Amino acid sequence: MNNHRREFQSRLCLTRRGFVQVGFSGLLGMTLPALLSGRAAAARSGRARSVIVILLSGGLGQHDSFDPKPDAPDGVRGEFQPIPTAVPGIHFCEHLPGLAARAGRLAVVRSMSHREGNHLVAVHHVLTGKPSAPRGASDLDRVASRDDFPCYGAVLDKVRPRGDGVPSGVALPLKLIEGPLTWPGQDAGFLGPRHDPWQLRLDPNKFESRDDSLALPEGLNAERLHRRRHLLGQAVIPTPEDSFRDQQDTALAMLRDGRVGRALDIEREDPRLVDRYGRHLFGKSLLMARRLVEAGVPIVQATMGIVQTWDTHVANFPRLKDNLLPPLDRAVSSLLDDLETRGLLDETLVVMLGEFGRTPRIHPLNPGDVPGRDHWPAVFSAVFAGGGVVGGQVIGKSDKIGGHAVTQTFGPPDLAATVYQALGVDPETELRDRLNRPLRLCEGDVIGPLYTTAAV
Helix, strand or coil, X not given: CHHHHHHHHHHHCCCHHHHHHCCCCCCEEECHHHHCCCCCCCCCCCCXXXXXXXXXXXXXXXXXXXXXCXXXXXXXXXXXXXXXXXXXXXXXXXXXXXXXXXXXXXXXXXXXXXXXXXXXXXXXXXXXXXXXXXXXXXXXXXXXXXXXXXCHHHXXXXXXXXXXXXXXXXXXXXXXXXXXXXXXXXXXXXXXXXXXXXXXXXXXXXXXXXXXXXXXXXXXXXXXXXXXXXXXXXXXXXXXXXXXXXXHHHHHHHHHCCHHHHHCCHHHCCHHHHHXXXXXXXXXXXXXXXXXXXXXXXXXXXXXXXXXXXXXXXXXXHHHHHHHHHHHHHHHHHHHXXXXXXXXXHHEEEEEEECCEECCCCECCCCCCCCECCEECCCEEEEEECXXXXXXXXXXXXXXXXXXXXXXXXXXXXXXXXXXXXXXXXXXXXXXCCCCCEEECCCCCCCHHHHCCCCC
């Protein structure tokens, strides 16, 4: 009987593993167990309806972006010139002209700080508000674990469940994985896979053409997928602890009819708007983020690139100038304009930061390398907009070489408190880990100056 059952599943091409891998050609591929964690939302008490976290994986240098140091000595100030923004007294890097023109909407925190100089640990800290628990002798042992603290979207799915087919959290364009290492802080951790955010995969190889598609694979439409699922349901008897069938049913409902399903179809978008964002990974990711927010997704994490894209130990200035800052500037500027035009900016908190900054000192990583900057968590910048944030201001200050803060610092716990408070989630909410131990959701404080006018 078991052999017949396996053979039947194989013919349907919808075994448990096969169904997980059903994806969209073109821009999107989805891993369904990670997708289906959405449940029915309760009333909100916070100002923001949604939060978009723009993660600069690898760490953007503060000197070469939002905290230029033109008077610093050689070997620190770098190759880029500061330019004035739309707000008198505030200057950004010359390769961020779009954001400089929109500085009136931005609040730049120049005194972010923590102690984690390792990518895995720092990303977990930024995406959860909690330090990563040690599990071995090396920080490289701190890969993703079901003992990790949950990310923002997973927490929201737990404390404010919803059942309308809209997920509480979505991450895109690619999961943060390098070789055997999966970055912690991307999933529900000890809350379990039921609460994992959706993980959408955008194919970077498709972005240059104008016929990008989010359709199902050729020959497979939603109705055929539904019929296959029905046949599989007759062949497989689910056990009480098996939630996979529920995930399948929710996925099919989304594919056949749903706000999120329509949001994923980027071909519905005006091609001119796609061009404004940019037909590259950054642009398509942030356009998708806006579409998801418009569909009602409360937490979207949009990583600008792959793991360590912004880790500029080598060739810091050529990489930033030629490959990273211009598309980022274009995509984020277009996102802000798009949200404002649609009346969404006031109810969408946009946060952009890396897991840390870069060193003041510029040097070659190895003899003969084009110089770069190394990891530097002591001080770095984060950019906020929308969701009630008062734009046109700088919060905090770093020293003359951009090495340490000379004013109050803000860390990942404060970022988490700000995100949760914006969405109306009490930062003192209690969660229970896998050993049923009570854990407070957040130990930080809301970054209060974001919502008041601060001196530049």
